[in-house]
Amino acid sequence: MKSTPALLALLLSTSLLHAEVKLSKVFTPHMVLQRDMNAPVWGTAAPGEEVVVEFAGQKKTAKAGADGKWSVKLDPMPASAESRTLTIGGINIDDVLVGDVWIGSGQSNMDMVVASYTKGDPVLDAASKQSYPLLRLMRKDAGATWELSTPETNVRMSALLFSFGFPLQKEIGVPVGLMVGAVGGTPSGFWLSEEMYRDSAECAEAVKKFAPTYNHAALLKQYEADKAKYETELAAWKDAAASAKKAGKPAPRGPRAPKLPGKPGETNGGKVGQLFEQFIRPYVGYGIKGVLWDQGESRTNIVGVDQVTLMGALISGWRKAWGQGDFPWLYVEKPSGGGCAFDYSQPMNRLAEKFAPLPKTIPTAPDSQYSHVAFEQIMKYPNTHMVISSDLGNGIHPPNKSGYGARAVQVALAVAYKKGTEYLGPQLAGHQIDGGKVTLNFKHLGKGLTFKNGDQLQGFSIAGVDKKFVWADAVIDGDKIVVSSASVAQPAAVRYAWSNAFQWANLFNLDGFPAQPFRTDDW
Secondary structure: OOOOHHHHHHHHHHHHHOOOOEEOOOOOOOOEEEOOOOOEEEEEOOOOOEEEEEEOOEEEEEEOOOOOEEEEEOOOOOOEEEEEEEEEOOEEEEEEEEEEEEEEEEOHHHHOEHHHOHHHOHHHHHHHOOOEEEEEEEOOOOOOOOEEEOHHHHOOOEHHHHHHHHHHHHHHOOOEEEEEEEOOOOOHHHOOOHHHHHOOHHHHHHHHHHHHHOOHHHHHHHHHHHHHHHHHHHHHHHHHHHHHHHOOOOOOOOOOOOOOOOOOOOEOOOOOOHHHHHHHHHHOOOOOOEEEEEOOOOOOOEOOOOHHHHHHHHHHHHHHHHOOOOOOEEEEOOOOOOOOOOOOOOHHHOOOOOOOOOOOOOOOOOOOOOOHHHHHHHHHOOOEEEEOOOOOOOOOOOOOHHHHHHHHHHHHHHHOOOOOOOOOOOEEEEEEEEOOEEEEEEEOOOOOEEEOOOOOOOOEEEEOOOOOOEEOEEEEEOOEEEEEOOOOOOOOEEEEOOOOOOOOOOEEEOOOOEOOOEEOOOO
16 A cells, blocks of 8 residues: 555654553563453553553553653453453553463572473473463563463473473463573572662571671681782683693683672672562562572572571562562472482482481481571461472482472462462471370371381481480371380480481371471470
């Protein structure tokens, strides 16, 4: 059709009318809107400009403020796999579904992509070669948009989040959107905003208690000595690198620069919130079902603030920023692996540590900051749930990503979808001492207590007031366990799997979930 001056004028005026409307990266074709809630839609426009949002028979109008910002909330909608168009200020966004949206965040075990794991994970490999029309993906990359789940896009997605998303979508039968924001080797202190950290009374109290124990001056003195040594080593390395280059050989690895020690409450390099602002802030406010978190190896990087305390500030801070209440927060247990499995024939448990006899000596206590015991404490925060990893295989980067994802689905179905299924192993709920026996009570019994592997229940140690632990005899008595030892006439404490690795401990519930380490004492 030949353009006329009138038509060109009309097109130009229409273009100018919507020229100022700008949208967040989360509003693109193939997106998933969160069902059963007032899903927010927002953006910027010229101050005072009226913006009309239309979707599924709804029409909402907002006026941009003096700062150009505007927002509306769509009425709650049921899940729908119907491909529909969302119109925002005259901008059409096609192929929009309604379902559940999950955010994945953390460090490398959330960041690393499917392509990095397919060779060692046959379940993931097979799944990645499929297309999932009701699964939509948003990667963290700059300029990333919502993508269809296809063999080409799957391999570029977070391996863990994809391993969570495709079986979850199959289980719940509605569209699922996955949004990732994660960076390898990063501490939790980078993933909450500066305001969230400063507003945390618990973090402030932790710093206050820690400060008197911290000799910053001595650390600075050591830093200066290390720095002088580093500069000497660096000069020698430069000479060696130059010689290697001249000889056509690769340069040797250079020395590592020492880090300037921070003061209590400050970071040891980097800025609190820097990754939250870059990767999470663009998602804030978008309607979501929940979060799957995998981080902990890099701790907090804030002097004097432990992981459990900081995660409380991070979780509550994210929830406050989103304004959706206490949405489900799932997090992967650290360290990865460490225990035996209930059923090694299950794909998710195929790489679990093999069952082992009891060590001759009682293992040393687990790391107070980085252990299954420490990470279990994060569950004290509302609607926060641990994805047990002790029976899924170990490693800094566990190769069994499909197993980790499948376990996360088990947790999500129980806590976010109220399927009524068990999702944790037996946890100590109390104990009584009567004569030479200690009776242990449990929660998360599931279908009942049992042991698996070996010919008897093991992994328990017992001590009297002398605090000298010995391996104990343990028997299951209904929904309780009775622990004793002929060498401890008057027991005072019992511990179970009290170590960072405990493939010799074999208590489970009949649902197949391993019991986590615990103790009755506070010694």
